[in-house]
Amino acid sequence: MRFEHLAVNVKDARAVMKWYVDTLGLVVKRHIPEPPYITFLADPDGNMMFEFYEQTGAGLADYTSMHANTLHVAFLVDDIAATRDQWIAGGATADGEINTTAAGDKLAFVRDPWGLTLQLVQRSKPML
Secondary structure (H helix, E strand, O other), X not given: OOOOEEEEEOOOHHHHHHHHHHHHOOEEEEEOOOOXXXXXXXXXXXXXXXXXXXXXXXXXXXXXXXXXXXXXXXXXXXXHHHXXXXXXXXXXXXXXXXXXXXXXXXXXXXXXXXXXXXXXXXXXXXXX
């Protein structure tokens, strides 16, 4: 068994898809161009996917009001400062600074343009 995807209902799935592809470099694995605009986006190595869609009757979470520790999606990166700067230049918003844990890991939160918290992780020693 392994993780496959995390599903997120969003207000504008097509704009979300474009931002994650253009800014984070995610890859479209499947896209349905009609409502509810179901789109699966994977990291370039194919380890995990997002499923974004517009399920109008399902309700939308208010991600902007959620604390970063309540819900976030973590991305392992090689250069946390450069990646953070790139994502912010692409429209993300910083949510705090880059911090270093007692284990030597570097962590930073940013929010995508719709408020979902993304965490950048640069591990001192690989965990997976």
